[in-house]
Amino acid sequence: MKKLVLSLVTVVLSVLVVAPVYADASTEYFRWPAEGTVTSEYGMRWGDMHEGIDIAKKGDVPVTAAYSGYVTRSTEMNGYGNIITIRHKIGGDTYETAYAHLRSKAVSVGDYVDIGDFIGWMGNTGDSSGQHLHFEVHKPSWRNSTNPRDYLGSRAGVLDGTEFNPTNGSYGYVQIDTSPEYGVNVYDAPNGDFVKRVPGQSVYGVYAKEDGYYNLGGNQWVKEGSVNFKRFRAYVNYDHRYGVNVYDAPSSNGDFIKKVSGNDVFNVYEYRNGYYNLGAGQWVKGDNLLIIKPLFN
Ligand SMILES: [Zn+2]
CATH class of the missing domain: 2.30.30 (SH3 type barrels.)
Structure with a gap:
């Protein structure tokens, strides 16, 4: 009995010790808004507060919404240059993210954007020396900046910005919506015969949709419910x-x-x-x- 009580105490203690780690991980709501190198962190800089992080990359660099929400500003602002802000509701909390120094803005106030949606091009407008994105996270709203690093996860989900060269007849892509080792069946027609299995998470061009099946080119069809479709x-x-x-x-x-x-x-x-x-x-x-x-x- 004593042993059991001890192990129960151990279990409770482990939960207490482990819990904060999970709490931290669960705040990584935001997708990195652009590709590039972080050239400046959040915090005091040259005697001033740097209210966000700087992400720099040369060339045409798409900037994307860090999370779904409504556009609250799409304007030009002193110092910030072209700036977009987006309000997000996550659980019971409200956040506002800001994207500054944009070359151009692709969304307007009131627009709803999905996480990952294109909102403008990285630029060098306002008080900026060299093309970069200045990215801020405010909680609960504008003028309450907090460290974006606390809300950004791994960089795995970053839009890669590469140009696609789709093949004739395609209009989008599907990703197989299962774990990599599981996969889904491919048929030779909608409701047709089994051809092969393709691995989960793999991505294919889409050429048609019929009777709840997507055509992956030739006589290869997958069922709608098992894949995640994105139009170009x-x-x-x-x-x-x-x-x-x-x-x-x-x-x-x-x-x-x-x-x-x-x-x-x-x-x-x-x-x-x-x-x-x-x-x-x-x-x-x-x-x-x-x-x-x-x-x-
Ligand atoms: Zn900055």
């Missing part, structure tokens, strides 16, 4: 002052219809011959769009 999303690869031409066919023989503005985001309905179908017979040349790799949460 196209971002016009110029800032708002420019636009790109829209044609009525996926070739240089297509007729000009109109111009669409830079920073706009479109669903892609098909990729063909280097052109993307933005719906309703509107085609844009691939060079003018950046297709962001779909994110799987």
